[in-house]
Amino acid sequence: MTAEWVDAVERVEAAAEAGRADTDRSAQFPVEALAAMRRSGLLGLTVPQRYGGFGASLDDLVDVTERLGRTDLSVALVFTMHCQQVAALDGYGGDKLREEVLPAVAAGDVYLASVTTEPGKGGHLLTSESEVTEDEGVLRIDRDAPIVTGGLHADGFLVTTRSPGATAPSQVDLVYAGRDQLDLEVLGDWQPLGMRATHSVPMRLRGAAPQWQVIGGHGAFRDITTAVFGPLAHLGWSAAWLGTAAGAYSRLLRHARGPAGRRQFDLTSELVRLRLAGVRERLDVVNALLRHTLAVVRAAPDRSAPPVQLVLNTLKVRAADECFAAVHETVELAGLRHGYLTGSPLGLEQAFRDLRSASLNYGNDRLRLANGALTALDQGVRLA
Ligand SMILES: Cc1cc2nc3c(=O)[nH]c(=O)nc-3n(C[C@H](O)[C@H](O)[C@H](O)COP(=O)(O)OP(=O)(O)OC[C@H]3O[C@@H](n4cnc5c(N)ncnc54)[C@H](O)[C@@H]3O)c2cc1C
Numbered sequence: 001m002t003a004e005w006v007d008a009v010e011r012v013e014a015a016a017e018a019g020r021a022d023t024d025r026s027a028q029f030p031v032e033a034l035a036a037m038r039r040s041g042l043l044g045l046t047v048p049q050r051y052g053g054f055g056a057s058l059d060d061l062v063d064v065t066e067r068l069g070r071t072d073l074s075v076a077l078v079f080t081m082h083c084q085q086v087a088a089l090d091g092y093g094g095d096k097l098r099e100e101v102l103p104a105v106a107a108g109d110v111y112l113a114s115v116t117t118e119p120g121k122g123g124h125l126l127t128s129e130s131e132v133t134e135d136e137g138v139l140r141i142d143r144d145a146p147i148v149t150g151g152l153h154a155d156g157f158l159v160t161t162r163s164p165g166a167t168a169p170s171q172v173d174l175v176y177a178g179r180d181q182l183d184l185e186v187l188g189d190w191q192p193l194g195m196r197a198t199h200s201v202p203m204r205l206r207g208a209a210p211q212w213q214v215i216g217g218h219g220a221f222r223d224i225t226t227a228v229f230g231p232l233a234h235l236g237w238s239a240a241w242l243g244t245a246a247g248a249y250s251r252l253l254r255h256a257r258g259p260a261g262r263r264q265f266d267l268t269s270e271l272v273r274l275r276l277a278g279v280r281e282r283l284d285v286v287n288a289l290l291r292h293t294l295a296v297v298r299a300a301p302d303r304s305a306p307p308v309q310l311v312l313n314t315l316k317v318r319a320a321d322e323c324f325a326a327v328h329e330t331v332e333l334a335g336l337r338h339g340y341l342t343g344s345p346l347g348l349e350q351a352f353r354d355l356r357s358a359s360l361n362y363g364n365d366r367l368r369l370a371n372g373a374l375t376a377l378d379q380g381v382r383l384a
Pocket residue numbers: 113114115116117118121122123124147148149150195198200357360361362363364365366369
């Protein structure tokens with residue numbers, strides 16, 4: 001990390017820490033943390049330098065996301081999902097679209113939201129039921145979106161739609177639409193168990209976008225998913241979850257070794273030591289898998305190869321399960337007062353609630369089903 005980003009990350013961390021209890025309680029978006037991302041330049045972390053961004057690598061994105069996750073999982077998710085949209089735009093957007101949007105992202109003027117989930121199909125990513133019509137080079141969008149993180153605060157949206165004139169739901173486009181090109185209607189409330197500060201409201205998006213705002217051309221969403229959306233989602237989410245589980249564990253350890261904690265925790269007890277080791281094992285395993293998958297993605301000439309897709313899916317599934325299990329065991333270690341009550345400065349109950357979403361945020365079962373099919377194609381069991 002360069003000194004400039006360290007400063008930017010620290011400013012966002014400070015804003016996230018200051019607002020965490022309030023945004024969690026009220027299920028409101030972390031507006032101060034987003035403002036800090038805009039001002040500090042962190043929104044443009046992965047925007048190439050020629051567009052005014054920091055030009056950071058995938059490894060840097062993972063490191064920054066993990067760090068933010070230690071403070072607030074909602075903030076880390078908001079950040080990493082935005083960077084996932086940036087990567088799709090940069091990798092597949094046409095020149096005009098990139099030149100219009102990416103400098104604005106780097107300047108802190110454009111925060112990007114993601115619209116892939118649809119009411120009828122649940123989380124199934126590679127199909128769409130929302131057809132757009134095309135009229136003289138203009139696409140008319142009318143899209144129900146049941147869950148849009150930061151939807152009220154975003155300046156631009158990457159929206160999946162069925163390609164104009166598509167004959168099958170699998171012909172899916174990814175379209176960029178600026179906030180000023182859309183009428184946005186909020187269809188309901190956001191009152192979840194955890195991830196409350198993502199403020200992921202249901203919305204209806206209606207508007208029009210010119211043809212050149214289709215990212216990668218008609219029907220390109222499958223390729224974009226394989227090469228960019230899937231890898232960045234799984235790496236970014238896993239880094240955010242790991243950060244949250246590690247942050248919770250670190251706060252418990254500091255407490256246990258401090259004056260108040262020493263009265264509660266006997267660190268020479270074999271039971272305590274076994275439990276401490278168990279949490280650490282889970283974190284080390286996720287970290288190892290995350291770093292390995294990052295290296296595989298970095299080196300892969302073709303990210304669609306089954307061994308690459310398999311390990312990416314395995315990372316998401318295992319990181320979701322292990323990080324939640326780690327924080328569950330951390331709560332057990334801490335006991336009622338610091339593990340279960342909302343007022344504890346250790347924030348374990350929030351981490352527990354937040355991490356409960358991990359297996360659902362693109363359902364683990366969906367990825368296991370995909371891996372079951374993929375692994376049958378890899379009879380040589382070529383491990384990535
Ligand atoms: C905090 C948070 C933020 C989010 N932000 C956004 C956002 O900004 N934009 C966005 O578009 N989406 C967002 N999502 C949605 C997310 O990406 C998933 O699409 C969504 O969580 C899946 O919802 P689901 O469980 O209803 O759907 P499904 O994946 O349809 O799963 C429903 C149930 O069906 C099971 N199931 C899945 N596949 C099959 C199958 N083939 N056969 C049988 N059963 C199956 C699952 O295990 C699950 O029990 C967010 C989710 C969370 C938790």
